Amino acid sequence: xxxxxxxxxxxxxxxxxxxxxxxxxxxxxxxxxxxxxxxxxxxxxxxxxxxxxxxxxxxxxxxxxxxxxxxxxxxxxxxxxxxxxxxxxxxxxxxxxxxxxxxxxxxxxxxxxxxxxxxxxxxxxxxxxxxxxxxxxxxxxxxxxxxxxxxxxxxxxxxxxxxxxxxxxxxxxxxxxxxxxxxxxxxxxxxxxxxxxxxxxxxxxxxxxxxxxxxxxxxxxxxxxxxxxxxxxxxxxxxxxxxxxxxxxxxxxxxxxxxxxxxxxxxxxxxxxxxxxxxxxxxxxxxxxxxxxxxxxxxxxxxxxxxxxxxxxxxxxxxxxxxxxxxxxxxxxxxxxxxxxxxxxxxxxxxxxxxxxxxxxxxxxxxxxxxxxxxxxx
Ligand code: MG
Numbered sequence: 001x002x003x004x005x006x007x008x009x010x011x012x013x014x015x016x017x018x019x020x021x022x023x024x025x026x027x028x029x030x031x032x033x034x035x036x037x038x039x040x041x042x043x044x045x046x047x048x049x050x051x052x053x054x055x056x057x058x059x060x061x062x063x064x065x066x067x068x069x070x071x072x073x074x075x076x077x078x079x080x081x082x083x084x085x086x087x088x089x090x091x092x093x094x095x096x097x098x099x100x101x102x103x104x105x106x107x108x109x110x111x112x113x114x115x116x117x118x119x120x121x122x123x124x125x126x127x128x129x130x131x132x133x134x135x136x137x138x139x140x141x142x143x144x145x146x147x148x149x150x151x152x153x154x155x156x157x158x159x160x161x162x163x164x165x166x167x168x169x170x171x172x173x174x175x176x177x178x179x180x181x182x183x184x185x186x187x188x189x190x191x192x193x194x195x196x197x198x199x200x201x202x203x204x205x206x207x208x209x210x211x212x213x214x215x216x217x218x219x220x221x222x223x224x225x226x227x228x229x230x231x232x233x234x235x236x237x238x239x240x241x242x243x244x245x246x247x248x249x250x251x252x253x254x255x256x257x258x259x260x261x262x263x264x265x266x267x268x269x270x271x272x273x274x275x276x277x278x279x280x281x282x283x284x285x286x287x288x289x290x291x292x293x294x295x296x297x298x299x300x301x302x303x304x305x306x307x308x309x310x311x312x313x314x315x316x317x318x319x320x321x322x323x324x325x326x327x328x329x330x331x332x333x334x335x336x337x338x339x340x341x342x343x344x345x346x347x348x349x350x351x352x353x354x355x356x357x358x359x360x361x362x363x364x365x366x367x368x369x370x371x372x373x374x375x376x377x378x
Pocket of ligand 1: 260
């Protein structure tokens, strides 16, 4: 039986907008994307090429049982070459080189790639037809590009180990976006096998959402409501922003009704009780506490369940202070606390037309709806 090694390239720094770290270590439906990708190759020895300084991220994502990582280089192809060099001492017959950002690769794609190698191909690459009509701008005019014969390349890309190692060494200075391009430079004939649409490259926030949909899981929404009474003071905290006002708000913490309502909404999505259970007003630790801590805690509980917040919508209900001038700062602050893109955060305001306690300016109220994506039971 032929010896096969798997080399996963996870060296990207690729930090997506609004997120905290390289995307390959981000949770995808409850598990780090890299761990899902590696699990797709269960049964084969999997080595992962990581970026410099990503060792701790790798350990946290992969657990203690994973084989040690290989440190990559500046470009993808540098990382692949360094990965291949690390395998050379105990060289396999074949190597499958795979992008960490394709966690949904199926056993079918992997098996087809290996089967082509075992049938004698120097290399094998999963390919897909181009369904959309392609156009290229030629000066001022658009020209339709015939798509006959055009295919899209995916990974894993499989090769005879000795051939692809030599190709990478010989063409280390070329610029290539995948390993088939390096193989072509070395004159290796690469066979196409059938790829799959589901084997998508997860790059953007939208790709994460699509991949999680393909993996299953569920979307939940819940609401929160809160009110605080006006008292003496010269400012109020609302949605994490200090707003000058001729009154303050009474409360054990900073009395930020906006963040309290939102925290309850987030807790509601995971059926985790309410803010008072997590932060009792009898607890001296929370006297005067900034309410972003409560929201951050609720967000962490969601993450602990493998979920993530998709969207949140806060409505502030008061006659005064005027919310409009502070709305964008409030959205930005909530986005910052939750590490969300700002277009996933909505802040609205309304009055009650002079009616009720908000109308009499005795206090203000806030309500919020949060939407959370939770992983399936896989
Ligand atoms: Mg409150």
